[in-house]
Every structure is written in structure tokens, then in C-alpha cells.
Amino acid sequence: MVAALLIGFFIFAGLYADVLWFDQLGFQQVLFTQWGAGVALFAAGFFGMAIPVFVSIYLAYRFRPVYARPAAQLDRYQQVIEPLRRLAAIGIPIVVGLFAGVSAATRWQTALLYFNSTPTGETDPQFGLDISFYLFDLPFIHGVVGFASAIVLLAGLIGLATTYLYGAIRVAGREVRFAKAARVQLGITAAVYVALQAVSIWLDQYVTLSTAGTLITGASYTDVFAVIPGRQIVAGVAVIVALLFLFAAITGRWRFPVIGTALLIVVSLLIGSVAPWVVQRFTVAPSELSVERPYIQRNIDMTREAYGVADIEEVPYEATSETTPGALRQDAETTANIRILDPAVVSPTFGQLQRFKQYYTFNDTLDVDRYEVDGQTTDTVVAVRELNQAGLGDSQTWYNRTVVYTHGYGLVAAYGNQRSADGQPKFVESDIPTTGALGEFEPRVYFGENSPGYSIVGAPAGTDPIELDYPSNGGEGDSGIYTTFSGDAGPSLGNWFNKLIYALKFQSEQIFLSDAVNSESQILYDRDPRERVQKVAPYLTLDSDAYPTVVDGRLKWVVDGFTTSSSYPYSKVQSLGDAIADSYTPSPNFAIDDVNYIRNSVKATVDAYDGSVELYVWDENDPVILSWEKVFPTSLKPMSEMSGELMSHVRYPQDLFKVQRAILGTYHVTDAGSWYQADDAWRTPADPTAPATSDVLQPPYYLTMQVPGSDAPTYSLYSTYIPRQNNAGGQSVLTGYLAVDSDAGATAGERAEGYGKLRLLELPKDDTVPGPGQVQNTFNSNAQVATELNILERGGSEVVRGNLLTLPVGGGLLYVQPVYVQSSGETKLPLLRRVLVSFGDRVAFEDTLDSALDELFGGDSGADAGDTAVPNEGAEPGTGTDTGTDTGTDGGTETGGDGTAVSADLRQALADANQALQDRAAAYAENDLVAAAEADARLQAALEKAIAAGG
Structure with a gap:
């Protein structure tokens, strides 16, 4: 009894803690609705299973033949079971009822969507039913029929066993004799079960519209002319067999239902298997394209609609490979915004320069956002100091x-298109306390992606603060600045009962005993932004990346939420995890992985200071989110309540874009014949900067640029395509360039008209524009580039290649890759040293993007790249950006004309390089990162002089 009470109290503690958490956050309705639906379904499942099983046992025993003489073996079984009969008659229904109740309770989302479904106004092309039938009704009805079948089958089997045990069924040789009561009970049970199978088979004809076949997802020619009619016929036969079982229950003539059941099995085999095989083999196979064309077209049209790509704008792009002076003049604004700071490389640099203390950290991969700085919108790389x-x-x-x-404490932001003189990021917002161009905002981060499991904050007014806010700039010993949390962010620990509840939840007696826990204390937990959104919106699938942004004086995390389904008719089913995985994102584990419908229906924010969550309906035409809005009317806010500043920082979600690019690899083709022949199927290229053995996909990138076909530069997300038939070692020419407008504007509650516009640049099929893999191979094999990279790797340094960006400018495709140099030792400080660019078959490798573009386009690119904001970027006085090396297509070099002078310059340059190496080694030994960076800059300049002098 004591053990049961303890277990019960632990369960109560967990539930009560959930009530406190949801109540504090203002989403108590979500918890109670979820609990209410779960309890209702548990009760329905429990009683729906337990009562029929109990009735079956009761009737079998109640109407047993009292004077029947059972077989000797059964007599022994009765003697064993009889003392436990009452317990079994009650216990068995309860046990199976518990399992059924738990199973039913997990289907609460399916049930709530069914009872709150929203019509779509669109119909399927086969049966003419509203799409909502497949999204909401069919899954629920199919589940109910399946559950009812399980109940009847289990109750029938238990009833059969009971009647046999008590002699109501006797087997004499080849003859089976039934008592009248047993005959009626089993006959009715069998009739109900077969009738339920008839309903299930009838419903199965609708399931064909979302079933993946060998050619398409959805009903093909064979399905339409053999499978669907066959299931209708089998369902009709099953109804007749059910009636025969009722007839047998009344008359005792079992021959008819037995023959009917055998006929049902034969009909099922002939119509369900043989007929479709015959149609497929002799009608479809000889002329597959001609007979399947209309169904392929259905699949194309419905797939594009389900994944939100039906309105994509396809732009033929005759990409040139010729470089001419001034070619980039029309794209000057795009080239000025080229991001040379790689968010996947510079996290260690942010850490070394902005961490300050060992108890702070930055994420391994940073985020890209945009801010208005000096009146101009600028792409930035951002990170939270957690x-x-x-x-x-x-x-x-x-x-x-x-x-x-x-x-x-604080958000750190750096210009995406600039760097300092020694290759470090040039910060827009930095330091502790936070300073920069982003204005005043609350910098404290109590809720983040790396927050502790739980913290206890808050204290009465007038008490000394004990929470370390940030380290001070000087002083010995205790040199920190302290604060007291003043918001409303977690359940209260102001009474002994709540202390006890959370001491049990986190298994820490200190919560109950510590004098640091006072009347004003709050406990903060479940602090990851995605985790908080998932708890208050369990019906959403969340984007794998929550990103931070400064909005309305607050530091907030933005999380994109998706509604998904796998029941959309004629839409291709794909693995969500596989579509999202790339070199930035490992394959996530989703509760529902196979999907064929997706919408970005919710934009969520989580305040980094107080953890408050706001959910905004983003897609007001999505029937799934409209249905959930009926279920949770107080938890979802309309888009009209979003501030203009928040609108300016929301973006098109990466995961949705990845899913769409995976679909468009095949479904950019809208002609059924071409689709069938797969003569223009594409795929996303592997990340050229990842290890060759990994074969992970190249991630999409955010850039501000003007995509051909658009009117002006805009914040965009893009990716590229190569032919699908190419393997990792094959030729990877570029076939397509996919971009989406990710700028929602800055008007409160009103989304910009162009947001979400997908554009697909289709490159000519008779031309060979190099893809990312080819360009990376060209960079790696270029003799001049290889020589300079070897020089950069000397002296204990290693070269890190940044993201390879692809830009449709100058009438062709420009590739840009930043090159970083870092120590090969324990302390990593990647510094941006050089920039690789390629256009057509030409390559340039220079200190700055400007000089690389000028080199590539004959000294007059017509572009003003952003990295010119720092003159010469680390070049020594007198060297400028011209190293004296001509990296033209012939790969040759030009040296000075005076051999003696050159030798003297070379000797001096090498001496300078040697001294810089020594200085850098000494600086690293003393952990003086600033001196090391300065020595690195001098080493780079000396090596460039040596290259120029030595030819």
C-alpha cells in the first residue's frame, strides 16, 4: 500500500508540475484539451473493449449447457479454472481494456481533427470528394473500423474458448456440435466481424489515392479499372457472407456461411490479386505511358499542389561562361551583398573573440539574419552568447x-560581407555589455538552445542579487556583475508544496532545503525554444533551426511550425527526415516521417528573457491549421497581430524549402510523358566542402540578391540542381537554380506580396555550366591556387574552405568561396584570408572579393562588393591588392624585370615571414590571441610579397 501511494504521488507530482508550467505560460487550455481528449478516448477504448469481452465471457458462461458432460481433459481444465472464474471474468476484460484504452488515447489528434475538420473546397480527381475527407475523415473512420474489428475478434475468440471449455461446443470425430446459445453468440459475432471487414474493404478503395505504387503515388490505371472495382465487389460479397452468418445463427445451418466464406476468399484472391496482375501484365505493360498518362498527370498536379509549388515561376536562363569587363555592373547590388562570412566556419572565431569566459558558448553553426544598419538592410551572421x-x-x-x-548574455552579430584587416569578422553588435547598431534591447538569455536543465531565479526586493549577469572588466577575485530576474517565466516555488513537487520532479532535495529558494523564486525548465513551442503546439512539426533576432527591444527566438499529412490524394510520399538532412542538419527523428502534404502554417516566437511563447497563424488558407484553430481557439493568434519589426525578421523556413527542392527535382517536369521517361530528373548536389565519403547534400543558403525574373534584390533562400543520374564521381553540370523570396516586409500584420515566391532558373540542356562539385574540383586542382594554399598551410596552419555560394549574375553563374586559415593546434581561430571566385572556366584567388572579381572580369567587374569596406583587408602598406600574380586562364605568372631587385625583395619577404612565424608561435604559447592574429596578418602580407618577388 505504501509503495502504491508513493507511486501515485510521483505520478501526481509530474501531472501537477505540468499544470503549473502550462498555466504560467498561458497555454493551460492546450494541456486540458489534450488531457480531456486523451481521457475520453481512453475511456472509449477501455469500455469499448472491456464491455464486449466481459459480455462475451458472461453470455458464454451464463448459457452454458448445465448438464453437458465435457470430455475428461476439459473437466480437468474446469477444475483448475473454476476457482479463478470470477477473477478471470473481470480481470481479462480489464487487462485488455487497459491496453485498448492506451492505444486509443494516442489517437487524440486524429479524433480532434475529425470532429473539427475544415473543408478545403478542392476535390480529388477520382471520386470527386473534398480533400478534407482524406485529410481528416478517412484516417479517423478507418481507425474506428480497425479498432472495432479488433474488439469483435478478441471478444469472439474469448467467447469461443469459454463456450468450448464449458461444453457448449463438442467435437465428435469430423462433426462439430454447437449448443443453441453458443451458436447464436458465435454466429452474431462472426456476422458483425465480417460486416466490419466489408466496411474496411470499402474504405480501402479510397486509400489507393494515397498509396505509393511502383510508378506513382495514387490510383493508377490498374487501380482504377481493377483494384477499386474489385474492392467494391469484395465488400459486397462480404456483406452477403455476414448475412449468411446471421442466417446460421438462427437456423444452425453452418454450411452456407462456410461456403460463403470460402467464396469470399476465392473472390478476394481472384479479384484482389489475379485481376490486377492480368490488367497490369496485358494492358498496362505493353503501353504503359499511353494508358498511365492521365494518372501520371494527376500525380504531377496534386503533388505540386500538396507541397505548395504549383505556382512556381520557371525562368529559362541562358547562362554564359564568357567574362567581359563591366559584366556585373547590372548586378552591383547583389555582388555588394555577397556573404563571405560562413556561419558554419566562424563559430570558433566568435568564441575566441566574444566568449570572454569559459562558461559562455556559441552554437557550432551560426544563423543568418538581416538588420538595417545606417539606413541600409544588411545580411548578418548572428549568434547568442549562451x-x-x-x-x-x-x-x-x-x-x-x-x-x-x-x-x-547578449547577441553577437557580424556583417556577412565584411571583415577586419586581419581576417576577423567585423561586428555589428558585440561585447559585454552589449554595444552596437541594433539599439537597446534586453540582452539576458534565460531561454536558449543551450540553457541548463533547470534554474531557480528571483528574490524579494531589497535582497542582494546572486545571479551572475556578466563578468566585469577588471578587479581581482569576485569581479562579476550580478542581477535578480524580474520577469514571470516559471512556476513559483513560493510555498512548500511546490518546492516538494519540483524536488521530486528533478530528484533534488536542495530545491526543498536550500535557503536560496525563497518566496519570490521561480523555477525555469524546458527552456529550449523548439521544446517550448512543441509542448504548447504538439500538433506541429517544427523546423530544425530556431534562430535568434532582436525584435521590439527583446531578444527572441523564431521557430517555424509546419502542418503535415500523409493522406493527400495523388501526392508523392517522401521521408521528411531524408529531405531535410544535409551537411548542416543531421537526419532528424520525426514522430511522423512520411508526408505528402506540408504547409508553413505557424510562426512562433520565444522570448529569450521570460520564455513567453507566441503562436501566429501564417497560412490562413491551410485547412489543417484552421481545424486546429477550432480545437485551440485561444492559443493561436492571427498574423495581423505581428509587429512590423517581427515581420522584417521572419524568413522562409529552410526545412520547407528542402522538402520542396526534393520534390521539384522530379516534379519541375509538368508533362506526363517527359516525367515518365525521367529524361530531365534532377537532384541536389552533394556538399563540395564536406568529406568526399560523406555524400551529404549541400545546404541551401540565405543571400540578398536579385534573381533573374525578379524586379529588385531581396532576401532569398536558394539551392542548385544537377542531373539525377550522375553519381558522386560523375559529371555534375548545373541544370537548375531554385530560389524563394524570403523577405516578408516590415508592415505590421501584412505579409509582403512577393514573400514565398519560388523561381526556378532552368539552364540550357545543350550547354555545360559547371555545378558546385565541378567548381570545387577546379579550385582544388588549379596549380596557382594549390601553390598559394600550400603556402597558407605552412607554419602549423590549416586551410578551411567556406561555403561555396552560387549567384546568377553577369548573365551566368558566379561561384564565390571564402578561404579561412586557422591554427592546427588546440586553439582554433579561423580567419578569413582569401576569396576564391569562378565564372565559366576562369578562376581567381585574391585577398578581397573586389580584387578577385576585377581579376576575373579583366580589371573592370562593374561590381562593388561589400568586403571593400575595409581597405586592403590586411595588406601591408604599399602592397595594395595586387600581388603581382596573374591568375588568368593560362595560369602563368608575371615577375619583376630586375632579377637582383627581385632577389633582394624575396629575401626580405622571407625574413619578415620567418619573424612573423616566430612571433605567432610565441603569442599562441602565451595564449595571446590578439598578438597571434596580428602576427598572422604580417605573415600573410610577407608571403604575398614573397610570391610577387619570386614569381
Whole structure:
């Protein structure tokens, strides 16, 4: 009894903690609705299973033949079971009812969508039913029929066993004799079960519209002319067999239902298997394209609609490979915004320059956002300085981890298109306390992607603060600035009962005993932004990347939420995890992985200071989110309540774009014949900067650019395509360029007209424009580039190649790749040293993007790239950006005309390089990163002089 009470109290503690958490956040309705639906379905499942099983056992025993003499073996079984009969008669229904109830309770989302379904106004091309029938009704009805079948089958089997045990069924040789009561019970049970199978088979004809076949998803020619009519016929036969079982229950003539059941099996085999095979083999196979054409077209049209790509704008792009002076003049604004800072490379640099203390950290892959700086919208690489308690070392006491080190501090942002003189990021917002161009905002980060499991914050007014806010700039010993949390972010620990509840939840007696827990204390947990959104909106599939942004004086995380389904008729089913995985994102584990419908229906924000969650309906035409809005009317807000500043920072989600690019690899083809022949199927190229053995996909990139076919530059997300039939070692020519307008504008509650516009640049099939893999191979094999990279790797350094960007400018495709140099030792500080560019078959490798473009386009690119904001970017006085090396197509070099002078210059340059190497080694030994960076800059300049002098 004591053990049961303890278990019960632990369960209560968990439930009560959930009530406190949801109540504090203002989403208690979500919890209670979910619980209410779960309890209702559990009750329906429990009683729906337990009562029929109990009735079956009761009737079998109640109407047993009292004076029948059972076989000796059965007599022994009765003697064993009889003392436990009452317990079994009640216990068996309860046990199977519990399993059924738990199974039913997990289907609460399907049930709520069914009872709150929203019509779409669109019909399927086969049966003419509203699409909502497939999204909401069919899954629920099919589930109910399947559950009812399981109930009847289990109740029938248990009833059969009971009647046999008590002699109502006797087997004498080849003859089976039934008592009248047993005959009626089993006959009715069998009739109900077969009738349910008839309903299930009838419903199966609709399931064919979302079933993946060998050619398409959806009903093909064979399905339409053999499978669907066959299932209708089999369902009709099953109804007749059910009536025969009722007839047998009344008359005792089992011959008819037995013959009917055998006939049903034969008909099912002939009509369900043989007939479709005959149609496929002798009608479809000889002329597959001609007979399947209309069904392929259905699949194309419905797939494009289900994935939101039906209105994509396809733009023929006759890409040139010729470089001419001034070719980029028309794309000057695009080239000025080329992002040379790679968010996947510079996290260690942010860490070395902006972490300040070992208990702070930045994510491995940073985010890209845009801000208005000096009146101009600028792409930035952003990161949140979060808490890393592992950096506390031996100071990881419960007190420090829970009540002192409670939060991170500040957002760091760097220009995407600029760098400092020594290759470091040029920051827009940085340092502690936070300073920069983003204005005043609350910098404390109590809720983030790396926040502790739980923290306890808050204290009565007038008490000394104990939460470390940030380290001070000087002083010995205790040199931190402290604060007291003043928001409303977590359940209260102001009474002993709540303390006890959370002491049990987190298995820490300190929560109950510590004097640091006071009347104003709050406990913060479930602090990851995606986790918080998922708990208050369990019906959403979330984008794998939550990104931070400064909005309305607050630091907020933005999370994109999707509604999905796998029941959309005629739409291709694909794995969500496989479509999203790339070199930035490992394959995620989704609760529902196979989907054939997706919409970005919700934009969510999580305040980094107080953890408050806001959910905004983003796609007001999505029937799924409209149905959930009926279920949770108070948790979802209309888009009209979004501020203009928030609108300016939302973006087109990467995961949705990845799913769409996977679909468009095949479904950019809209002609059924061409689609069938797969003569123009594409795929996303592998990431050329990843290890060759990984074969992970290249991620899409955010850039501000003007895509051909658009009127002006806009914040965009893009990816590229190569032919699908190419393997990793084959030729990877570029076939397509997919981009989407990701700028929602800055008007409160009103989305910009162009947002979400997909454009597909289709390159000529008779030309060979190099793809990312080919360009990367060209960079790696270019003799001049290889020589300079070898020089950069000397002295304990290693070269890191940044993201390979592709831009449709100058009438062709421009490739840009930043090149970083970092120490090969323990301390990593990637510094942006050079820029690789390619256009057609020409390559340039220079200090700056400007000089590389000028080199590529004959000294007059017509472009003004953003990295010119820092003159010469680390070049020594007098060297400028011209190293004296001509990286033209012939790969040759030009040296000075005076051999003696050159030798003297070379000797001096080498001496300077040697001194810089020594200085850098000494700086790293003393952990003086600033001096190391300065020595690195001098080493780079000296090596460039050596190259120029030595030819």
C-alpha cells in the first residue's frame, strides 16, 4: 500500500508540475484539451473493449449447457479454472481494456481533427470528394473500423474458448456440435466481424489515392479499372457472407456461411490479386505511358499542389561562361551583398573573440539574419552568447549551477560581407555589455538552445542579487556583475508544496532545503525554444533551426511550425527526415516521417528573457491549421497581430524549402510523358566542402540578391540542381537554380506580396555550366591556387574552405568561396584570408572579393562588393591588392624585370615571414590571441610579397 501511494504521488507530482508550467505560460487550455481528449478516448477504448469481452465471457458462461458432460481433459481444465472464474471474468476484460484504452488515447489528434475538420473546397480527381475527407475523415473512420474489428475478434475468440471449455461446443470425430446459445453468440459475432471487414474493404478503395505504387503515388490505371472495382465487389460479397452468418445463427445451418466464406476468399484472391496482375501484365505493360498518362498527370498536379509549388515561376536562363569587363555592373547590388562570412566556419572565431569566459558558448553553426544598419538592410551572421555550465570546471556545485549561473548574455552579430584587416569578422553588435547598431534591447538569455536543465531565479526586493549577469572588466577575485530576474517565466516555488513537487520532479532535495529558494523564486525548465513551442503546439512539426533576432527591444527566438499529412490524394510520399538532412542538419527523428502534404502554417516566437511563447497563424488558407484553430481557439493568434519589426525578421523556413527542392527535382517536369521517361530528373548536389565519403547534400543558403525574373534584390533562400543520374564521381553540370523570396516586409500584420515566391532558373540542356562539385574540383586542382594554399598551410596552419555560394549574375553563374586559415593546434581561430571566385572556366584567388572579381572580369567587374569596406583587408602598406600574380586562364605568372631587385625583395619577404612565424608561435604559447592574429596578418602580407618577388 505504501509503495502504491508513493507511486501515485510521483505520478501526481509530474501531472501537477505540468499544470503549473502550462498555466504560467498561458497555454493551460492546450494541456486540458489534450488531457480531456486523451481521457475520453481512453475511456472509449477501455469500455469499448472491456464491455464486449466481459459480455462475451458472461453470455458464454451464463448459457452454458448445465448438464453437458465435457470430455475428461476439459473437466480437468474446469477444475483448475473454476476457482479463478470470477477473477478471470473481470480481470481479462480489464487487462485488455487497459491496453485498448492506451492505444486509443494516442489517437487524440486524429479524433480532434475529425470532429473539427475544415473543408478545403478542392476535390480529388477520382471520386470527386473534398480533400478534407482524406485529410481528416478517412484516417479517423478507418481507425474506428480497425479498432472495432479488433474488439469483435478478441471478444469472439474469448467467447469461443469459454463456450468450448464449458461444453457448449463438442467435437465428435469430423462433426462439430454447437449448443443453441453458443451458436447464436458465435454466429452474431462472426456476422458483425465480417460486416466490419466489408466496411474496411470499402474504405480501402479510397486509400489507393494515397498509396505509393511502383510508378506513382495514387490510383493508377490498374487501380482504377481493377483494384477499386474489385474492392467494391469484395465488400459486397462480404456483406452477403455476414448475412449468411446471421442466417446460421438462427437456423444452425453452418454450411452456407462456410461456403460463403470460402467464396469470399476465392473472390478476394481472384479479384484482389489475379485481376490486377492480368490488367497490369496485358494492358498496362505493353503501353504503359499511353494508358498511365492521365494518372501520371494527376500525380504531377496534386503533388505540386500538396507541397505548395504549383505556382512556381520557371525562368529559362541562358547562362554564359564568357567574362567581359563591366559584366556585373547590372548586378552591383547583389555582388555588394555577397556573404563571405560562413556561419558554419566562424563559430570558433566568435568564441575566441566574444566568449570572454569559459562558461559562455556559441552554437557550432551560426544563423543568418538581416538588420538595417545606417539606413541600409544588411545580411548578418548572428549568434547568442549562451551559458555553458561545463565551463565551470570544479565549481559545478548545485548552488552555482542552479542559482548563480542561470543565463547567457547578449547577441553577437557580424556583417556577412565584411571583415577586419586581419581576417576577423567585423561586428555589428558585440561585447559585454552589449554595444552596437541594433539599439537597446534586453540582452539576458534565460531561454536558449543551450540553457541548463533547470534554474531557480528571483528574490524579494531589497535582497542582494546572486545571479551572475556578466563578468566585469577588471578587479581581482569576485569581479562579476550580478542581477535578480524580474520577469514571470516559471512556476513559483513560493510555498512548500511546490518546492516538494519540483524536488521530486528533478530528484533534488536542495530545491526543498536550500535557503536560496525563497518566496519570490521561480523555477525555469524546458527552456529550449523548439521544446517550448512543441509542448504548447504538439500538433506541429517544427523546423530544425530556431534562430535568434532582436525584435521590439527583446531578444527572441523564431521557430517555424509546419502542418503535415500523409493522406493527400495523388501526392508523392517522401521521408521528411531524408529531405531535410544535409551537411548542416543531421537526419532528424520525426514522430511522423512520411508526408505528402506540408504547409508553413505557424510562426512562433520565444522570448529569450521570460520564455513567453507566441503562436501566429501564417497560412490562413491551410485547412489543417484552421481545424486546429477550432480545437485551440485561444492559443493561436492571427498574423495581423505581428509587429512590423517581427515581420522584417521572419524568413522562409529552410526545412520547407528542402522538402520542396526534393520534390521539384522530379516534379519541375509538368508533362506526363517527359516525367515518365525521367529524361530531365534532377537532384541536389552533394556538399563540395564536406568529406568526399560523406555524400551529404549541400545546404541551401540565405543571400540578398536579385534573381533573374525578379524586379529588385531581396532576401532569398536558394539551392542548385544537377542531373539525377550522375553519381558522386560523375559529371555534375548545373541544370537548375531554385530560389524563394524570403523577405516578408516590415508592415505590421501584412505579409509582403512577393514573400514565398519560388523561381526556378532552368539552364540550357545543350550547354555545360559547371555545378558546385565541378567548381570545387577546379579550385582544388588549379596549380596557382594549390601553390598559394600550400603556402597558407605552412607554419602549423590549416586551410578551411567556406561555403561555396552560387549567384546568377553577369548573365551566368558566379561561384564565390571564402578561404579561412586557422591554427592546427588546440586553439582554433579561423580567419578569413582569401576569396576564391569562378565564372565559366576562369578562376581567381585574391585577398578581397573586389580584387578577385576585377581579376576575373579583366580589371573592370562593374561590381562593388561589400568586403571593400575595409581597405586592403590586411595588406601591408604599399602592397595594395595586387600581388603581382596573374591568375588568368593560362595560369602563368608575371615577375619583376630586375632579377637582383627581385632577389633582394624575396629575401626580405622571407625574413619578415620567418619573424612573423616566430612571433605567432610565441603569442599562441602565451595564449595571446590578439598578438597571434596580428602576427598572422604580417605573415600573410610577407608571403604575398614573397610570391610577387619570386614569381
